[in-house]
Amino acid sequence: MSIGVCYFPEHWPRERWTTDVEQMAEAGIEYVRMGEFSWSRLEPRPGELDFEWLETAVDLVHEHGMKAVLCTPTATPPKWLVDQHPDILQEEPDGSARHFGSRRHYCFNSETYREQTDRIVTVLAEHFADHPAVVGWQTDNEYGCHDTIRCYCDDCATAFRIWLREKYGGIDTLNESWGTTFWSQHHTDFEEIDPPRHTVTDHHPGRLLDYHRFASASVVSYNRSQADRLREANDDWFVTHNFMFDFGQLDPYDVGDDLDFAAWDSYPTGFPQVADDDPADADELRVGNLDQIGFNHDRYRCAAPGNFWVMEQQPGAINWPPETTQPAKGAMRLWAHHAVAHGADVVSYFRWRRCLEGQEQYHAGLRKRDGTADRGYHDATAAAAELADLDRGSVTAPVALVLDYESLWALDEQAMSPDFDYWNHLHTYYHALRGRGVQVDVLPTDADFEDYDAVLAPSLHLVGDDVESAFRRYVESGGHLLFTIRSGEKDPHNKLHATRPPGPLADLAGVRVDQHESVPADSPDARLSYRGERYGYRTWAEWIDADDARVVGQYATGIGEGRTAITVREAEPGSVAYVGIWPDAELADALVSDVLTRANVTHAADPLPDRVRVAHRGDLTWVFNYSSEPIDVDVGDADVRLGEETVPGYDLLVIEGTPTDVAVER
């Protein structure tokens, strides 16, 4: 593994730069990311370009034997540019502007801003095209941060109309596809169609889904334009982008088609405070949630051709979550190992030194505000030294988990329960898979599933013929599928299929859903029987007609008592399970364990403790302990490469071997 760091020379006196870069080299850093957010320094006044300072910094990096990753500065257009072209600002659904003063204030569909982007990216790229230290670029920064994928301005209205015209050809096709007869929403012309601005109640699901697709596609095309400019200047450069965790408005798989590899920004103590369905507990406030981190590693590993990077790794206490807790002792080391074990090529810390100015003053760096080493620095260098001794093989997974952004967009708008959340439902299965020590690839619906022993596709809501055929072929060739609640309900236009759910998947799964209902959070009697055992469920329940499937789960209580909840259709040599409820953790484990058994996927005999996970890369297996209590691990005859069999709280163990060589005492 390589380590990197995010550096902002422009925030410090020039006379400090050499010291900083020397210290980086000394720390074993290989990549220095620079230039992010620096437009007003690169072009302090309209047309007055000043790249000298950045070039000097890149030179310094070069002189110290390190490599530079540069960033396009487009996430923060300077105020002079906004004042010249106020139309580049995004707008809220109520028509008010998203003003200058923070970041991400530009609209992806502003022609003006696209021209300005082309201009600044081109001159930057050409300037550094031949610099030997520059190895690649990050485009922009964290597309979608602060809910900025979706904009409601007039430029977006125009672009949406063009996008729709291209997609549908004629307005009648759009009317038919969306189903605009409902509530008199028939359109006579594409020019009538606006972004989904403020209304007194729900928007049309067809319009919403297309707007969400359009918004995501607008970013994809904006990013592609940056990538093209960069590759025109130097085709050897890599191009990447730093994604964030569960931002739901942008499909990173689509962006990934234009990247060499995906990167993401990992802030473990922040995410559980904002993205979970339960409050962050004491362990999560110190080291984060193990599966939340792992899920993102696995997703971004699959989001673009190459291996992934962690472009920004949390270095200490951070500013943006509600609680600004200190990470546990050793947390930054733990996170570096975690990323590497899941396949990261580079772990790059954000940032070199705490910044004295601006919105992120309360964000730690590897160095304190006074330049001395901070907690993260010691962790980072320790991890780097350890990882230098460990071989990096490849990461493979026998199981695919399907993440479908279009289903997410549709379900987000029609959750039909205060508790239904697509991410959390997906995490239920991810948690169960990882709990059995199984490697997981997180993939979109158009992935090639051929080589996976099992595929889990929770809440695959929008299903057209193509998706149905792909899964049918998969099962016919011996694959093992698991579908869950709300799958196949809708067609790709977000209309209901005229047949009962799972619609086109009904034959494949051998079931039809008779009724569904939401299950309130405090329902006393949400119990079912699965293969003879009682389990709990939550949030959603479907009453299934098992036309051509074996009933393996039935409601044991309540209004649906005796109705079918879970089925398996044996389709030798493959199988298709349908799960008509949101299982509790124990049931999710049982369901997952059963599909793994059917698919002949090696997995742990018992579930791992919740905060213990294993990860396998090349010939090595890591055991992570994200709890404060020590655990005892039996590694049998395997060679221990790092750590000891009693793994302290918030620590790890590396062995030569596979996950099945490891037994964790519960």
Next chain:
Amino acid sequence: MSIGVCYFPEHWPRERWTTDVEQMAEAGIEYVRMGEFSWSRLEPRPGELDFEWLETAVDLVHEHGMKAVLCTPTATPPKWLVDQHPDILQEEPDGSARHFGSRRHYCFNSETYREQTDRIVTVLAEHFADHPAVVGWQTDNEYGCHDTIRCYCDDCATAFRIWLREKYGGIDTLNESWGTTFWSQHHTDFEEIDPPRHTVTDHHPGRLLDYHRFASASVVSYNRSQADRLREANDDWFVTHNFMFDFGQLDPYDVGDDLDFAAWDSYPTGFPQVADDDPADADELRVGNLDQIGFNHDRYRCAAPGNFWVMEQQPGAINWPPETTQPAKGAMRLWAHHAVAHGADVVSYFRWRRCLEGQEQYHAGLRKRDGTADRGYHDATAAAAELADLDRGSVTAPVALVLDYESLWALDEQAMSPDFDYWNHLHTYYHALRGRGVQVDVLPTDADFEDYDAVLAPSLHLVGDDVESAFRRYVESGGHLLFTIRSGEKDPHNKLHATRPPGPLADLAGVRVDQHESVPADSPDARLSYRGERYGYRTWAEWIDADDARVVGQYATGIGEGRTAITVREAEPGSVAYVGIWPDAELADALVSDVLTRANVTHAADPLPDRVRVAHRGDLTWVFNYSSEPIDVDVGDADVRLGEETVPGYDLLVIEGTPTDVAVER
């Protein structure tokens, strides 16, 4: 009873229509409601009218021996109309538009929209004037849904000024009536007066009340214009409107003056989730709240000359409340009986078949998405068969409960407690009355109370001389009145009376309120003594000077200990009670039972269980069990017409006889 159904032929292929209509006829349906929300189908482009499809559907209905109820399509002006006349959109208090994309986006005071409404309603009415199947019309749909009675646009500003000018004549009269000296709110001209747009703190109560009156009156006049157009085309048609439950911004009694009968849309599992002061419990999520439903039946029975319809009856799980639970087995049958027992002429289900497109995909129909019968279908046909055997007499009530929208509007703006809610306070008394098996009419203040044995007027906040005289005459002629907290506090302009509350009612009640205070929800010691027993109260407490009344209740604890809380003035042969607190359920029962006794109204010796109610129509009495547990009913010698004396959970019993023939074992 007749049953009806809401049908949208335009949502389905023409080749399906005959099948649908045949199946309706087969199900015993008598009325088919159509045309709602169909403007963009009736006039796909400006001026291009296409009524052929609707006429074809009406013909089909006719051919199958059923009747058609048509709807004006004005709740959803098409986008081409909005684009031609963007000024028809409503506006928020902050000036942003309520855009096209859902429904109810038009302003009632837009002259343009009134013209467009006249045009479309007139041509539609003329087209169908002679069609033998068309028996009547529903105007628009659910006025007030999504809080759309009050709009803050410039057209409303203009109309408000005209309305005020008409009401007050001169600006000095307005200044005097509102009391605009306060905070320098004196106006020099009607042209100065705006709708109550966004301000940093409270608006003037006088301005608010008049704006709320004006907003309600704008809808009344808009609806009258539709009714006039319809009757001009065919005076034999009935005209109705489908109201919703406790929408507070529109006075349905005023709308009712222009209707032949009132209709309402009953969604029992939804209402307790959004309109109660406690969370919906398990029973409410399965069958709704018995008294919430009954209150609306009783209100809309009284809101217009004829008997009421349920224009939309919930057919199964619905889309709009937070939880989309399945109704209990038999719930749809239970609701049909409940409506009929309270006097409904027609129960019409919404909708024939689950719609594949648009915002209500998650709303069940009588038929599933694939056209097969759904749960509601079986319930509806069962109820229809049973009700065919039961005679329909008339509904009478010995007691009136006064519902005063102007008091509601005033109190909503000055609740003076986080817990004070006019509806909930009214429901406290309704619950107690129905708990003693007593029939109730829900009436406005200008009703004729002469024939009622008792009248309860909770929180009759705004009282002028006319109201005082009416009640004085009522008592003098032997009537029994009950007033409660906050009554007579204000004059009709929402100014305080200069005399102490209940102001003009003080002599009638024989009391003056010395002090009032709010009572926090968790107050430990809100106890009083009433006729020698201890009871609890909540939310509001008044210290009464009983100048000319008998003290029957006194505070037993707290800061007001020993002060008077409840009085009765004997005004032989009548009486006037004044209740200075919001009683808990037990005390409400005691208060109600005492006024019933004074008024000689026959009532149950003990209160019925909370989820059991009786209703009397003609010669029959229904017993409803809205709990999951069976109840034992002793009907004495009465003939059982339907069901058995042990009434299962969520079931009912019908006897020949009166409520007093029934005893329910608690």
Next chain:
Amino acid sequence: MSIGVCYFPEHWPRERWTTDVEQMAEAGIEYVRMGEFSWSRLEPRPGELDFEWLETAVDLVHEHGMKAVLCTPTATPPKWLVDQHPDILQEEPDGSARHFGSRRHYCFNSETYREQTDRIVTVLAEHFADHPAVVGWQTDNEYGCHDTIRCYCDDCATAFRIWLREKYGGIDTLNESWGTTFWSQHHTDFEEIDPPRHTVTDHHPGRLLDYHRFASASVVSYNRSQADRLREANDDWFVTHNFMFDFGQLDPYDVGDDLDFAAWDSYPTGFPQVADDDPADADELRVGNLDQIGFNHDRYRCAAPGNFWVMEQQPGAINWPPETTQPAKGAMRLWAHHAVAHGADVVSYFRWRRCLEGQEQYHAGLRKRDGTADRGYHDATAAAAELADLDRGSVTAPVALVLDYESLWALDEQAMSPDFDYWNHLHTYYHALRGRGVQVDVLPTDADFEDYDAVLAPSLHLVGDDVESAFRRYVESGGHLLFTIRSGEKDPHNKLHATRPPGPLADLAGVRVDQHESVPADSPDARLSYRGERYGYRTWAEWIDADDARVVGQYATGIGEGRTAITVREAEPGSVAYVGIWPDAELADALVSDVLTRANVTHAADPLPDRVRVAHRGDLTWVFNYSSEPIDVDVGDADVRLGEETVPGYDLLVIEGTPTDVAVER
């Protein structure tokens, strides 16, 4: 003490005025405040001035031997003025207007409104310049009520640019001072700078702090202009303003420079419902929070040269908090004594009589709506009679508590914890000081601390060289200082100091902060050891390097176990404590008691009960009991001037003597 009353003759028929004024005189009232909010009566139409009614009322007051305090009417510009100049309205961050209809709708930076203000104030002042009854003026009313200090309109944009130009001279200085390199926020010209309007995430802390300074300064200059006009007319008049409790957007010390004395409006049962960090309990709903009231008395006593007034004293139940509870029996008397004991010259009740019209109908007066005496009237006259017999000396305090509005503004924008609140943190120390019976002055950072034995400066966040020198001189001359968490973190531009906190104070305190973190509300193990005892803490924790200080507190649990939490640097004859946590009440008491001991400040041997406080003025000491339970007080040999040694619930005792003569049995 004198008592006053707020009177609105314009709300009542002229024939009533004499009765009212006679009754005031009879009640012993000395000051009658009038004219507030009366612009539309003083100038009913543009240019038509009508001062006759006010002059008549002032004459009446004069005739009855009382004095008049007049108010400028600028808090409520009439609608005709708004319609003539719609640009005077304030704007929200999203650009929507704060409309006419309530109050405080004008922008302090509107040139138009400044001219109109000058005009109306000048003519009013000139008109009453020679009236013998008029003794002084209140400017406007409650600046900042309803969060109106900060406005986002174009006039504010213009004024902000001028203010910045004046402060920084050149744009480069501003860029350097704020640190605008971060996120590309470099400005090329002052004209680029807007108010901090709606953005997708946080604004720049430098820009925010200057905007908050500018907004406060705008009010200061607006107020000064009023004061100047008034003094130009009659230099003998006093000029004051009625502040409110913890409104955080305006620095009253700055306003105070232009006032003869400060006044404030005291509503004890309202404040604990809106401004505390815990729900109001039963005592607080009856009499308010003793220390919340005392803190404001002490602050406003220090905010301007003269002694303070309570300009509006709560007279009974009030309209604006969530709960409109009745004050306890005697509460209004208790509050009058409390104000006097803390140094008030005048206690003036709001208002004479409950108003029949407008937004404050539910606000009691000394007289009921019908003109008869209300509860507050009896209390007020009782207090006046008692206080007439008690001498009024001066109030002195040995301890200063520093209240720094700029630190408040900076910390409010970067709280870094859901629970960090500057006011509550300050109140922790105020509570502890008053709990030891110690008198406190509440002062800004530029006060002269020379004569104080001890100075507590909690969370003194922004520290420049001037502040550091002042405190250094203070300690060198023998002063005893206490600093706490988050002090010295930032420079005056809201940038981090490049040295570790407490930055410039590090040498003085002898410490540097290594790390900080927020402490979640439910943290199980937030315990530390202080001088051998265990205590709890909350919200914030710092790990301290005690370079040159004695360690007196260490973390006993958790991630920082063993790290230093609290230090004292002995700097004979002075000392400097640094408290790196937010102490619980017991620890705050220990910390305060220790600094008082070091500083030789006489204080109670044991802390007083939470709802019992003493206050010393001249030769008298008051003991206040703000609980419902009686307390036993041992006054030794001191003469009791009022009350008895067993002080009933919600009552008081006055002795001749000092706080140390008093012992309260716990």
